Amino acid sequence: MGPDIEIRAFQPGDEDALWSILEPVIREGTTYPVDPAASREDAFAYWFAPDKQVFVAELGGEVVGSYYLKPNSTGPAAHVANAGYMVHPDARGRGVARAMALDSFTRARAAGFHAMQFNLVIATNTAALKLWRSVGMEEVGRLTGAFRHPGEGLVDALVMYRLL
Template identity: 40%
Template sequence: MLIRKATPEDWPAIWPFFRDIVTAGETFTYPLELGEEDAKGWWLVPEPSRSVVAVDDVGTVLGTAKMNRNHMGNGSHVASASYMVDPRHSGRGVGRALCEYTVDWARTAGYRAMQFNAVVETNTRAVRLYRSIGFEIIGTLPEGFNHPTEGYVGLHIMHKAL
């Protein structure tokens, strides 16, 4: 698996699983009716932020991540990241590779920490992955997310010092 900078030419491969993940309403706080052009602008972020794709040996996009500063001004030393793995390629280590890549990117870019603002507590696979990489739950917003089948569930704030 190769992780490389995402380009606008990758968007047609990203959009179908991006759309499906967002409209499922189970893991992201994005609007369920998010249109393609807005989604593309939100995900393919300009420098100094970064968007990447994980591809296999024939160039198939397996997943994607975006990383950016979490806050501005005096909080700009904290990074954040978001991840989406094409469900057809889950269970193959794509999410772990993307997460490890973003942590390395943030460390190399001089960030002192990474913070995830809204990890849905029912997204147990993601929580387990982030914890295995060294993130800790530092707080949970009770009923911060309206899950389509579980109802109101918590949103974890997760942190990792770099």
């Protein structure tokens, strides 16, 4: 993690900064399974579902990224974590997503999770795929045509996994 990137729990007062991150990613409709027309309230309901812990990344004191951490499943499979990450478009390429990924692995391990699983990494999201592979995530499955991309039609999604 870069010295100027700090990751902390979401706090009241972060809502507008978080929306400035979520909204452009959701509206773009190319990387997340959230309706591009979702309202702020709907997006927050997704991001803050009861099983999720939410964190934010600050770069130079400004909130520029967010991720959630949760169990990927329940019961006997609840020892595998899942996370979702978003970075403000203006902060991309500055190590924010990498810092959040590494932080999420550390927090997941500390919480007793055994592994991390990403269920729907869009195959056309080459920057994310490069990053996830560089931090040890491996493709364990391919879901043919599982994502409706606004420009490319039905595209594959990958399931990725790594032990913690």
